[in-house]
Amino acid sequence: MSGGSYYFVIVGHHDNPVFEMDFMPSAKANDPKREDHRHLNQFIAHASLDLVDEQMWTTNNMYLKMVDKFNEWFVSAFVTASRMRFVMLHDEKNEDGIKNFFQEIYETYVKHSMNPFYEINTPIKSANFERKVQFYGRKYLTT
Numbered sequence: 001m002s003g004g005s006y007y008f009v010i011v012g013h014h015d016n017p018v019f020e021m022d023f024m025p026s027a028k029a030n031d032p033k034r035e036d037h038r039h040l041n042q043f044i045a046h047a048s049l050d051l052v053d054e055q056m057w058t059t060n061n062m063y064l065k066m067v068d069k070f071n072e073w074f075v076s077a078f079v080t081a082s083r084m085r086f087v088m089l090h091d092e093k094n095e096d097g098i099k100n101f102f103q104e105i106y107e108t109y110v111k112h113s114m115n116p117f118y119e120i121n122t123p124i125k126s127a128n129f130e131r132k133v134q135f136y137g138r139k140y141l142t143t
Contacts, residue, residue, distance in 0.1 A: 007041040012121040024122035055062040078102035101140040
């Protein structure tokens with residue numbers, strides 16, 4: 001559970017990214033190709049949305065587990081009750097950590113979306129939300 005790289009994105013109803021964050025080991029954090037990888041990660045996550053949409057209608061579970069694989073990247077997904085999609089790209093299997101991360105982020109997202117000043121489907125620009133995502137990422141994904 002310690003050496004993997006993760007890319008997390010919340011995708012809105014119009015396939016728009018609402019929030020995104022990378023989690024990687026400190027050895028890879030200063031990689032000059034990091035920005036190129038971010039664009040590739042965005043592409044892979046967007047390409048997997050059709051599979052997420054397809055699979056969410058076949059189960060009552062919010063956590064869809066691994067829905068796709070692209071080269072070394074696994075794609076796991078979680079669909080909220082309001083049909084927002086949480087997508088996680090990861091290069092090592094960590095099913096329990098990802099499931100716990102998604103559940104904590106879902107709770108955090110619901111609390112954030114109840115803010116009367118937040119409009120659903122718009123980018124999340126809350127420093128508090130970002131701190132909580134970083135905290136849960138360290139707790140469940142990179143520790």
